[in-house]
Amino acid sequence: VANPDRRRLLGIVPLLGAVSGLGLLRAGAAGTAARSLGEEEGHAAPETVPLGHRASDPRILLQVPESVEDGFFVPVTVESRIPETREILILVEENPVPLAVRFSIPAGTDPYVATRIKMARSGVVQAAVKAGGKLYSSFVETKITVGGCS
Amino acid sequence: MESGFRRDDAGELLPAHFITTVRISVAGRSVLEATMSPAVSQDPLLSFRFRGGNAGDRIRVAWIDNKGHQRADEAVIS
Numbered sequence: 001v002a003n004p005d006r007r008r009l010l011g012i013v014p015l016l017g018a019v020s021g022l023g024l025l026r027a028g029a030a031g032t033a034a035r036s037l038g039e040e041e042g043h044a045a046p047e048t049v050p051l052g053h054r055a056s057d058p059r060i061l062l063q064v065p066e067s068v069e070d071g072f073f074v075p076v077t078v079e080s081r082i083p084e085t086r087e088i089l090i091l092v093e094e095n096p097v098p099l100a101v102r103f104s105i106p107a108g109t110d111p112y113v114a115t116r117i118k119m120a121r122s123g124v125v126q127a128a129v130k131a132g133g134k135l136y137s138s139f140v141e142t143k144i145t146v147g148g149c150s
Numbered sequence: 151m152e153s154g155f156r157r158d159d160a161g162e163l164l165p166a167h168f169i170t171t172v173r174i175s176v177a178g179r180s181v182l183e184a185t186m187s188p189a190v191s192q193d194p195l196l197s198f199r200f201r202g203g204n205a206g207d208r209i210r211v212a213w214i215d216n217k218g219h220q221r222a223d224e225a226v227i228s
Contacts, residue, residue: 072192077197092189097188097189100187100190101184102185103183104183105182106180108181109181109199109200110198110201112197113197113198114196114198115190115191115194115197116190116195117189117190119189148191149155
């Protein structure tokens with residue numbers, strides 16, 4: 001029986017290859033790929049970011065409090081020191097929709113954003129930066145006292 | 151706003167209602183675009199920095215939600 005998530009993901013692969021030329025989809029990617037916002041909303045240009053807690057890129061400064069009482073308001077600040085940063089994405093793997101928000105950063109705008117997101121439970125916040133057609137990520141763990149989903 | 155993951159008292163899922171796109175421009179030049187999921191907080195307090203803003207420039211903030219509603223507001227840099 002075809003798994004709809006998997007089918008959807010396979011649809012993304014050729015586009016990803018064409019756009020980034022990166023090996024973003026690794027083994028088992030069906031389970032680790034973020035569902036894209038574009039897909040959820042039926043917009044064009046779906047994209048996938050590999051999830052999972054890995055080594056952080058020291059050029060991406062990701063600030064999230066160590067512990068947050070209210071999962072409805074988790075403050076997140078991202079600042080990229082990677083040249084040609086054009087996108088900043090904030091993801092939470094444990095959330096029902098991992099990709100929380102994507103920012104397009106035109107020339108003339110600093111690669112810096114701060115906002116507040118919801119987290120269903122304790123877990124890892126990932127900041128992904130797209131620069132020069134490549135993706136880089138940083139990760140921070142945070143503890144949530146009361147989840148922000150229900 | 152509604153995430154689409156909450157249920158009412160009868161156990162039915164409440165339909166999602168949230169802002170999907172925010173576009174901010176200054177003097178007609180795009181300075182930030184955000185594509186949002188329901189995981190953005192209700193009052194997200196969005197901060198960013200751009201270069202080249204001058205007193206008298208108009209800042210325009212436009213949003214669209216998942217139901218197709220949209221609105222734009224402007225302010226002048228003083």
